[in-house]
Amino acid sequence: MRPPIPAITAPVTRRKLNHYGSAGSRVFDTLNVVLLIMLGLLTILPFIFVIAGSFAHDAEISQRGFFLWPEAATLETYRFVFSTPVFPRALAITIGVTVVGTLVQVLMTFLMAYPLSRRALPGRNMILNLVIFTMVFSGGMIPTFLVVRDLGLIDTYFALFLPLAINPFFLIIVKNFFQELPEELQESARIDGATEVGVFWRIILPLSKPILATFALFYAVGIWNDYMSPLLYINDSTKWTLQMFVRQVTISAEALGNLDPNYVPPAQSLKFAVIVVATLPILMLYPFLQKHFTKGMLIGSVKG
Amino acid sequence: MKRAVQSSLYIPHFLSWTIVASLTFLLFGLDPGPITKVASSLLGHQVDFLADPAWFRPLIILQSLWKGTGWGTIIYLAALTGVDPTLYEAARIDGASRWRQMWHITLPAIRSTVVVMAILLAGSLLDTGFEQIYLMTNSLNRSVADVFDTYVYIMGITQGAFSYSTAVGLFKAAIGIVLIFGANWLARKFGQSGLF
Numbered sequence: 288m289r290p291p292i293p294a295i296t297a298p299v300t301r302r303k304l305n306h307y308g309s310a311g312s313r314v315f316d317t318l319n320v321v322l323l324i325m326l327g328l329l330t331i332l333p334f335i336f337v338i339a340g341s342f343a344h345d346a347e348i349s350q351r352g353f354f355l356w357p358e359a360a361t362l363e364t365y366r367f368v369f370s371t372p373v374f375p376r377a378l379a380i381t382i383g384v385t386v387v388g389t390l391v392q393v394l395m396t397f398l399m400a401y402p403l404s405r406r407a408l409p410g411r412n413m414i415l416n417l418v419i420f421t422m423v424f425s426g427g428m429i430p431t432f433l434v435v436r437d438l439g440l441i442d443t444y445f446a447l448f449l450p451l452a453i454n455p456f457f458l459i460i461v462k463n464f465f466q467e468l469p470e471e472l473q474e475s476a477r478i479d480g481a482t483e484v485g486v487f488w489r490i491i492l493p494l495s496k497p498i499l500a501t502f503a504l505f506y507a508v509g510i511w512n513d514y515m516s517p518l519l520y521i522n523d524s525t526k527w528t529l530q531m532f533v534r535q536v537t538i539s540a541e542a543l544g545n546l547d548p549n550y551v552p553p554a555q556s557l558k559f560a561v562i563v564v565a566t567l568p569i570l571m572l573y574p575f576l577q578k579h580f581t582k583g584m585l586i587g588s589v590k591g
Numbered sequence: 592m593k594r595a596v597q598s599s600l601y602i603p604h605f606l607s608w609t610i611v612a613s614l615t616f617l618l619f620g621l622d623p624g625p626i627t628k629v630a631s632s633l634l635g636h637q638v639d640f641l642a643d644p645a646w647f648r649p650l651i652i653l654q655s656l657w658k659g660t661g662w663g664t665i666i667y668l669a670a671l672t673g674v675d676p677t678l679y680e681a682a683r684i685d686g687a688s689r690w691r692q693m694w695h696i697t698l699p700a701i702r703s704t705v706v707v708m709a710i711l712l713a714g715s716l717l718d719t720g721f722e723q724i725y726l727m728t729n730s731l732n733r734s735v736a737d738v739f740d741t742y743v744y745i746m747g748i749t750q751g752a753f754s755y756s757t758a759v760g761l762f763k764a765a766i767g768i769v770l771i772f773g774a775n776w777l778a779r780k781f782g783q784s785g786l787f
Contacts, residue, residue, distance in 0.1 A: 349622060349623055423768055427763065519744075580604075
């Protein structure tokens, strides 16, 4: 609803024109900056705490509680984490699934988006409507689980990326992108004797490199961070991904400790180190992520 | 300075819920739990954020804010930078204060963005985030923790009641559709263009 417009009664004076230099706005600016810095610290401090804790001894962690710099730095925890068979395996599995899964997902999305961007495709509108339908309505967790199970994908790595292979939002954005590429380029390639595959490979793909990078990152972060798929589809603990492992070390440990009196909880510093290793790839990619995700977010939502 | 704050505010968006929950366990747990220690000494008794049902919902909200707020600003930031600066200039010449400018220029200018975001949010109102709730739930706080998705998971996957939990899931999806179309209808009613 339109807010009621209060009548402007303040007399217009010369002085009012440059009130940006007034005392009031200086206070406002200072408060703004202080508030923003505090917000920034609120997001950053937990990380610094975790990184510091991963280099500290257990005794220091339980004694000091919160610190941003370890008194006696040690690499002991990391050495231990990588000396166990479980952790490097989970790391390798996660990296493998992320790389292969991203390739498959990007390939499938692009291969579906390209034909859908051709106006000559028969049944194009019907297929598009089916895609849009999945965006508003879905059967949910159990039907998906049953399909994955009956395809024999339980306890296979395929279950971690195939069910999510084509994200309908991404598909439509890529399709729109293809549609906006100039038709003349493709025609001239055809006149020069390029096949349809050649047109896609030599003309379309090189032109869509930026959008390819964006969606590859979207998909990769999705797979890396996914906790639900391994929880649903992977029962065999030797096939666990990092997220499952992190949960086991940092969260379930407390519950296990309550149930089993003989259970020895993992060392505190171990939790810190595991969190750091599971977050590190994301933080290293962060500069690219920020750039591409921000762009992707804006193509997806605000138009014009 | 602005960029540094922006960069740090976006980081949590890229972290998995597993990591966010782990950080919560370290900070709000009993050991080392720095926040638990401060809160306990302030309140004068031992607080157990992770097990006490009364603290479950505040914690979930806090986590969602920590993870999503920074990222949520992107769209509004784009909308805000799109506001024509000559409008502000004109208002300033007419003697409008900062508050007046915000009320009469900024808010009307980003109104359509706000409406679209509200419609999208309404559609995902029931997607309460399976991973987040599931990770934060334990036997002590389960009484206040269950949402559609975790209930479907427990009934369907762990207890094998497939048809029952599918029905629950479908019910949730149907309500979701009602919410998204309802929000869209409301937006049109108030003179906005809506999504469809």
